[in-house]
Amino acid sequence: MQFSFTSNVSTCWSLDNANSKHIQWLHGIDGEVWVWIMGEAPGDKPYEQISEELIAERARRQAQKEAEELWRQKEAEITKKFRDAMANEKARILAEKWKVEMEDRKAAKVLEERIHEEFKRKEEEERKRGEMQIRLQEERRAKELYWTLKQAQQQSHASEKEEREWEEQLCRSKAADEERRWKAQRARDEYRRHSLRAIQKGMVAGLSNMFQEIGLYNEQEAKLSNHHPGPTPPKSLLVPVRAWERPLRPVSRDVIIRWFKEEQLPRQAGFERNTKSIAPWFHGIVSREDAEDLLSNMTEGAFLVRVSEKIWGYTLSYRQQHGFKHFLVDASGDFYSFLGVDPNRHATLTDLIDFHKEEIITVSGGELLQKPCGQRDNPPDYHMLFD
Structure with a gap:
């Protein structure tokens, strides 16, 4: 929690100790303790987003740590395997080299280099396959951890969601009523402007058609307004309407x-x-x-x-x-x-x-x-x- 300070300090409370240290609470103009709640100030991230990012980061770090450990083991196995194979192959080549005549030593050297390159190529291919397997395991593990942590979070928020549900439903209903009334008023204003323009230009036929369309629209809006009475707010106060509650996971x-x-x-x-x-x-x-x-x-x-x-x-x-x-x-x-x-x-x-x-x-x-x-x-x- 962070505190925002103000110069209008009305009262303070202190607790002295041996080092003369004390705690002072600052108060606002209204006499209440000055506080700031995380997530409500402009520019703050919502709590759900912060929590989501923390969960994803924990899952990624855990999966990365496990993947690094697996790769260390895999790399040690690959290194030992090809070190032993190379040693055995070198021993076999040296034994053969001493059996051939002097004119064949150059050919034996070329053969050794070719075999050495072949082993290096195979080792590199197996390293790449090992890295691919470890990364795939890391990705799968990150997904598993993500869903586990997210499900735990959703379960902890379920009870809070039920408590807020009726308040949200009330707000959505009021916002819908107010938005319909505002749209009806805007349609009537638009109709008046078009009517004046049509009369000035002599567009009687166009005005008649517009009157029928706007009249039907206003009649529908009037029915909705009579069913949901309430004052007309400015557009900035309208709240998006959400017509349904989404389950935690798709069920059908x-x-x-x-x-x-x-x-x-x-x-x-x-x-x-x-x-x-x-x-x-x-x-x-x-x-x-x-x-x-x-x-x-x-x-x-x-x-x-x-x-x-x-x-x-x-x-x-x-x-x-x-x-x-x-x-x-x-x-x-x-x-x-x-x-x-x-x-x-x-x-x-x-x-x-x-x-x-x-x-x-x-x-x-x-x-x-x-x-x-x-x-x-x-x-x-x-x-x-x-x-």
């Missing part, structure tokens, strides 16, 4: 579809940048097997993004030279990011895709998004999300 396809419509459509998830066109790489709720089938006839670098059934987010399926990779994209907060792979956060799903068209996803894999994998069937597999 119907819930996933509702989540997409309620939370992702307003954020233009799946659309091309600044357009109403759905991106060619976007797919609906598609299984891992179906995604790999779609990518099977494409070259390395092809990819698609599908709605995940495991988390509130997406899965990016990527075509490798030999096989496939699947990366989870977390969309549960106000940003989009890969789980346990890339710490970068992006404001939109399209930003994440465009970023990794230029930057690789992982250092070990070097994955670069090159060619989107589009739809194969009609209707497209995402039609349920937009119906």
Whole structure:
């Protein structure tokens, strides 16, 4: 907790000891103790974001520590294995060299160098395979630790969420009523401006059509306003309306579809940048097997993004030279990011895709998004999300 000091000190309380030290509480103009609550000052990060970052950092450090220990063991095994093999091979070559005649010593030396290079090449290949295995284990371990810590956090917040639920519901209801009344007033003002302009230009027919449209709109707004009476606030006081409460994890396809419509459509998830066109790489709720089938006839670098059934987010399926990779994209907060792979956060799903068209996803894999994998069937597999 941090304290903000003021010159208007009304009272103080002190506790003297042998060293004449004391504690002094500063008070504000209102006579209350001057305090500052973490997360409420401008520029402060929300508590949930700080907690999320701490959890992710703890998971990453733990996974990295375990991966380093595994790699030390693996490197020792590889070094010992090839040291012994090299010693045995050198002994065999030396024994053969003394058996050949003087004119064959040069050929034996060339053979030794070639074998030495071959062993060095094999050792380097095995080192790379070992590093790849350790990094894959590190990524999997980071994901496991992340979900374990996140589930523990969510369970601890469940009781607090229930206590705040009724207050949030009341605020959302009031905000919805006030926003509808404000929109109705704005429509009436707009109608008056258009009416005056139409009369001045003699556009009687256009004014008549506009009157019918605005009249129908105002009639609908009046019904809503009569059902939810209340004063009209300024636009800055309006609170976004959230029509549903999201479960901790996806429990069914119907819930996933509702989540997409309620939370992702307003954020233009799946659309091309600044357009109403759905991106060619976007797919609906598609299984891992179906995604790999779609990518099977494409070259390395092809990819698609599908709605995940495991988390509130997406899965990016990527075509490798030999096989496939699947990366989870977390969309549960106000940003989009890969789980346990890339710490970068992006404001939109399209930003994440465009970023990794230029930057690789992982250092070990070097994955670069090159060619989107589009739809194969009609209707497209995402039609349920937009119906």
